[in-house]
Amino acid sequence: MAVANLPHILTTLATSTWADRDRSRARVAAGLALAIYAGHTRDQGTPYVQHPLAVVTVLRSELGVTQPETLLLGLLHDALEVDPGSEALVTHQLGAPFAERLRAMTPDHRLERRPKVPGDENRWRVKTAALPAEELLVRLADRIHNLRDLAASPNHERRRKFVRNLTDFHLPLAAAARRLSPHLEAAHTLLNAEHIHHQQEIRP
Template identity: 35%
Template sequence: MGRQALRTFGPVRAWAPLRAELSGRLPADTLAALDDAVDFATARHGGQTRPAGEPYLEHLLETVTVLTDGVGVSDPDMLVAAVLHDVVEDTDTTLEEVRDRFGPRVATLVAWVTKPDARPEEDKAATRARYLARLTNAPDDALCLKLADRLSNVQRLDTHPRPAKRRSYYRETVATFLPLADRHLWYATWYANWRQTFAHLDDTART
């Protein structure tokens, strides 16, 4: 039997159709919390786009879709954190603002998936290495969120405009996120399939 086709999520162009899809599965108060989070994220991310040019909100909503349709998450704090997961890292928003508006657990989840500020002696690579190493100690809910975020980022990796970034992102995902995915059966299966689908980016195999 051949390899199963890679399951992808989205693209999710807007909140309204996704909300309609989720309305039969999530309680009204969860949908209301997501309404607030989407409004907040839309205002804070503004006109930001992703590397391939898509509006930033698409990535945030894809992350929600991975959690709801892939993993089966209905936890409102996790879904709100999925919408907000880049708001501290990529905008002027502070964790305190997130905590005040969305509560301490959402803020904690966002903190786990937010890259830290560089230390005085660190270069960019060292800061990123420290961030990735920290994820090995992430609690299960934060790790589940991060794996959904990464899944959205890599599920269409060939659309990234920079070939070198495709290869480095592939290597980093294999080295760091596949071992982390082993903590969750659904993610372990998805990422193993992803690795095979994008094996053409494995430049280490040619050395």
């Protein structure tokens, strides 16, 4: 994968066709992504920034998203999860409404900087199910990439958990939301394909 730098992020977002204001916001968001995700790695051992860039690619190339703000949400969707302390910086540079959208997409225990406790998973499901259509679309694109990346994860229990969550939460949620937009319909189709694949590859 190409080195994640400012030009690479802007190319992934496809900002060349955006309006001037949107391109300016994209440069700010790309700088934030590089700063916030820097030094963090995924369970697979890869640089963390590769994941949100992959989510942006899913949104653009497979779900047909062209709305700049939705793609910027995709780029920064894990920013507050990785570094809750970055909220003030995001607010300052991209505005309070954008930061609030990220908060709505972030598990509470991450925002509160504490270990996960019983009940948090159910609260996160309730929070996710209540997301507006654009934020939900980003979360489903995130799940699509996570599922595709499972083969590289050394944690077999994590892999089984992701497949269980797909079966009993994300796929039914996507099915219920698919009529809200063509993008969500496409997301449901991709998640269903992942479900079929993982049912063949991974057994509970």
